Amino acid sequence: SRSIRLAVIPGDGIGPEVVAQGLKVLAAVLPQDVKLETETYDLGARRWHATGETLPDAELERLKDHDAILLGAIGDPGVPSGVLERGLLLKLRFAFDHYVNLRPSKLFPHTPTPLAGRPDIDFVVVREGTEGPYTGNGGSLRTGTPAEVATEVSVNTAYGVERVVRDAFARAQARPRRKLTLVHKNNVLVYAGHLWKNTFDRVALEYPDVTTDYLHVDAATIFLVNDPARFDVIVTDNLFGDILTDLAAAVTGGIGLAASGNINPDGTFPSMFEPVHGSAPDIAGTGTADPTATILSVALLLRHLGYEPQAARIETAVAADLAERAGAPRTTEETGDALAARVAG
Ligand code: IPM
Ligand code: MN
Numbered sequence: 001s002r003s004i005r006l007a008v009i010p011g012d013g014i015g016p017e018v019v020a021q022g023l024k025v026l027a028a029v030l031p032q033d034v035k036l037e038t039e040t041y042d043l044g045a046r047r048w049h050a051t052g053e054t055l056p057d058a059e060l061e062r063l064k065d066h067d068a069i070l071l072g073a074i075g076d077p078g079v080p081s082g083v084l085e086r087g088l089l090l091k092l093r094f095a096f097d098h099y100v101n102l103r104p105s106k107l108f109p110h111t112p113t114p115l116a117g118r119p120d121i122d123f124v125v126v127r128e129g130t131e132g133p134y135t136g137n138g139g140s141l142r143t144g145t146p147a148e149v150a151t152e153v154s155v156n157t158a159y160g161v162e163r164v165v166r167d168a169f170a171r172a173q174a175r176p177r178r179k180l181t182l183v184h185k186n187n188v189l190v191y192a193g194h195l196w197k198n199t200f201d202r203v204a205l206e207y208p209d210v211t212t213d214y215l216h217v218d219a220a221t222i223f224l225v226n227d228p229a230r231f232d233v234i235v236t237d238n239l240f241g242d243i244l245t246d247l248a249a250a251v252t253g254g255i256g257l258a259a260s261g262n263i264n265p266d267g268t269f270p271s272m273f274e275p276v277h278g279s280a281p282d283i284a285g286t287g288t289a290d291p292t293a294t295i296l297s298v299a300l301l302l303r304h305l306g307y308e309p310q311a312a313r314i315e316t317a318v319a320a321d322l323a324e325r326a327g328a329p330r331t332t333e334e335t336g337d338a339l340a341a342r343v344a345g
Contacts, residue, residue, distance in 0.1 A: 004068070006039070007039055009040075012074055012281075015073035015279055020336070021291035030307075034307075060092075070294075093130065098264055100261075102127075102261040102262075103124065103260045103276060104259065105123050107252045108257075110326055123248075128161070169203055173207055184217065185216050225247075256277065256292055259300055292321075
């Protein structure tokens with residue numbers, strides 16, 4: 001019989017609250033014959049305060065031995081900025097070679113948007129996940145003096161750019177509109193910009209049925225607000241993708257609905273699924289966080305593991321549930337229960 005060996009990292013703030021609902025929906029949607037084995041990892045602010053550890057090597061080794069990872073949120077006001085982000089979240093993305101950071105954006109019917117005229121929004125951002133300005137390749141001179149100099153060098157390799165561009169073309173080809181937009185800033189970042197554009201144009205020759213487009217990142221933010229329907233698949237670098245996907249979440253009902261997958265397409269390492277939002281310490285413990293982003297991340301997890309009907313059932317349930325709640329306030333648990341009931345029935 002089939003099984004899913006899932007590592008769970010609830011993390012900080014609202015992380016444990018939304019993950020509990022994600023697991024509830026996962027259990028409800030899985031066929032009877034699929035055995036779900038979860039192992040929970042105590043990682044995040046609590047662990048750091050208690051032991052000073054972010055992600056010990058032994059834990060990283062144990063995490064490898066799973067089919068996938070479900071993560072809630074990492075980050076805490078009591079921990080210096082960057083410690084958990086770099087020492088835990090980014091360490092996982094880098095160690096497990098999550099080079100495709102997949103972030104779908106869809107405006108569900110009846111979901112509020114700040115945009116006029118309710119445009120059709122249904123695109124996916126393929127954000128590079130292991131390079132760019134995120135590699136920690138930088139330094140500081142004369143730190144803390146009036147003459148301080150800080151560098152933060154963006155690393156872009158031919159290997160790293162090509163593999164994510166190829167993944168994005170394949171995803172674009174599999175969608176009805178078959179359109180791929182490269183977002184960069186090659187009028188200013190000429191070296192990395194050249195590598196990205198050149199790679200994009202070369203791979204495009206192998207996908208004659210995919211329509212291609214290029215936008216500078218600043219222009220892309222305008223279109224995300226004025227004409228988001230023009231986007232189908234976007235491929236972009238790590239930092240541009242980080243920023244664009246928060247904007248994309250804001251126009252599609254907010255960060256409470258934005259799901260993501262940190263994917264290692266080669267299957268060498270477990271892929272990791274997490275809501276785009278953070279630990280939201282301001283509402284942690286109030287039981288009011290929206291678990292929908294985590295539940296939609298569970299759908300991405302299922303799709304990645306080959307459970308397409310179950311993934312689609314979750315997405316259909318979310319669409320129906322969003323129509324039903326029509327913006328009315330809900331507790332975290334009410335939303336989890338509503339979605340668990342829909343996917344089971
Ligand atoms: C995200 C987050 C992370 C990122 C932070 C917490 C390191 O903003 O997942 O989008 O920048 O990738
Ligand atoms: Mn972000």
